[in-house]
Amino acid sequence: xxxxxxxxxxxxxxxxxxxxxxxxxxxxxxxxxxxxxxxxxxxxxxxxxxxxxxxxxxxxxxxxxxxxxxxxxxxxxxxxxxxxxxxxxxxxxxxxxxxxxxxxxxxxxxxxxxxxxxxxxxxxxxxxxxxxxxxxxxxxxxxxxxxxxxxxxxxxxxxxxx
Amino acid sequence: xxxxxxxxxxxxxxxxxxxxxxxxxxxxxxxxxxxxxxxxxxxxxxxxxxxxxxxxxxxxxxxxxxxxxxxxxxxxxxxxxxxxxxxxxxxxxxxxxxxxxxxxxxxxxxxxxxxxxxxxxxxxxxxxxxxxxxxxxxxxxxxxxxxxxxxxxxxxxxxxxxxxxxxxxxxxxxxxxxxxxxxxxxxxxxxxxxxxxxxxxxxxxxxxxxxxxxxxxxx
Numbered sequence: 001x002x003x004x005x006x007x008x009x010x011x012x013x014x015x016x017x018x019x020x021x022x023x024x025x026x027x028x029x030x031x032x033x034x035x036x037x038x039x040x041x042x043x044x045x046x047x048x049x050x051x052x053x054x055x056x057x058x059x060x061x062x063x064x065x066x067x068x069x070x071x072x073x074x075x076x077x078x079x080x081x082x083x084x085x086x087x088x089x090x091x092x093x094x095x096x097x098x099x100x101x102x103x104x105x106x107x108x109x110x111x112x113x114x115x116x117x118x119x120x121x122x123x124x125x126x127x128x129x130x131x132x133x134x135x136x137x138x139x140x141x142x143x144x145x146x147x148x149x150x151x152x153x154x155x156x157x158x159x160x161x162x
Numbered sequence: 163x164x165x166x167x168x169x170x171x172x173x174x175x176x177x178x179x180x181x182x183x184x185x186x187x188x189x190x191x192x193x194x195x196x197x198x199x200x201x202x203x204x205x206x207x208x209x210x211x212x213x214x215x216x217x218x219x220x221x222x223x224x225x226x227x228x229x230x231x232x233x234x235x236x237x238x239x240x241x242x243x244x245x246x247x248x249x250x251x252x253x254x255x256x257x258x259x260x261x262x263x264x265x266x267x268x269x270x271x272x273x274x275x276x277x278x279x280x281x282x283x284x285x286x287x288x289x290x291x292x293x294x295x296x297x298x299x300x301x302x303x304x305x306x307x308x309x310x311x312x313x314x315x316x317x318x319x320x321x322x323x324x325x326x327x328x329x330x331x332x333x334x335x336x337x338x339x340x341x342x343x344x345x346x347x348x349x350x351x352x353x354x355x356x357x358x359x360x361x362x363x364x365x366x367x368x369x370x371x372x373x374x375x376x377x378x379x380x381x
Contacts, residue, residue, distance in 0.1 A: 054255060055248075055255050055258070059249065095340055098336070099338070100336075116343075119251070122251070156255050157256055157260050157263060157364070159364075
């Protein structure tokens with residue numbers, strides 16, 4: 001008899017503890033969610049963009065970092081600029097450079113373009129950009145609104161500091 | 163007893179919470195650090211070859227439209243050879259510009275000895291005139307640029323471990339390019355390729371290393 005009573009008491013306690021845990025967790029989720037501004041959509045910010053001064057007036061590269069603090073992936077689908085008639089996106093794997101239609105901006109992650117890796121190729125330039133110039137870029141995404149940025153032209157050998 | 167368990171449960175839940183929220187931040191920090199380290203502890207330093215490789219017997223056309231015999235022209239001279247193409251917006255200009263910057267910091271005697279030779283991997287599009295303006299646009303006025311038959315260039319690059327492929331047009335019209343981007347440094351002592359540099363090599367690294375290479379010493 002004594003044993004049974006003790007057993008049932010433990011059962012009650014466990015249920016209470018479980019309820020407390022559930023309450024605690026749901027509060028947590030709400031708190032996290034509000035910080036992220038809704039967990040189900042991408043939340044993008046753009047930084048570190050630059051164009052290295054090209055050696056010839058017909059083509060240039062472009063680099064940018066897109067940070068996604070949201071809970072859903074997005075994709076960079078195109079970039080437009082008054083400097084170039086065409087902007088294409090490329091990935092580099094090992095020694096192989098391949099043109100792609102879009103670049104993924106992962107949820108809670110980033111798309112970082114860099115020399116020797118993913119990059120933008122600007123072709124049919126209107127003029128040769130020079131160090132100190134600012135170039136306007138508009139980044140278009142699969143879900144998020146377009147983002148317009150002013151991109152500085154840096155020396156050909158420029159490397160961003162980490 | 164019951165109150166204590168509840169309290170403990172709440173504390174546990176709160177701790178879980180903090181961990182859950184914190185973990186996303188922690189993860190992104192880890193990603194950043196992993197990216198920094200992935201380049202190697204000292205990226206861009208000279209790679210010393212255990213088995214030096216022969217300079218290719220290559221006769222091509224320079225930017226004056228004249229025949230250029232690589233073995234004859236660079237015999238007994240410290241030489242950097244780079245296989246690349248001018249319609250390369252990403253790594254090729256970085257590599258050539260870094261060498262261009264470094265070369266200007268050498269003494270005149272050193273500059274006169276050092277031969278910098280750019281060999282196109284895209285002879286269809288890289289005319290002598292285009293290569294000249296491309297090199298001049300990044301401080302390579304005295305660099306040699308060579309073009310010629312694609313198969314000849316590919317065959318010369320292969321034994322040096324430099325992959326050279328023709329740009330390939332994919333079904334969707336996009337272009338895939340596959341080529342190695344190392345800079346090959348040849349000693350003036352034996353005309354052999356002893357050192358490799360990568361796209362990570364900075365102008366400062368070349369400034370430090372080139373005087374030794376010019377003397378045929380390990381940098």
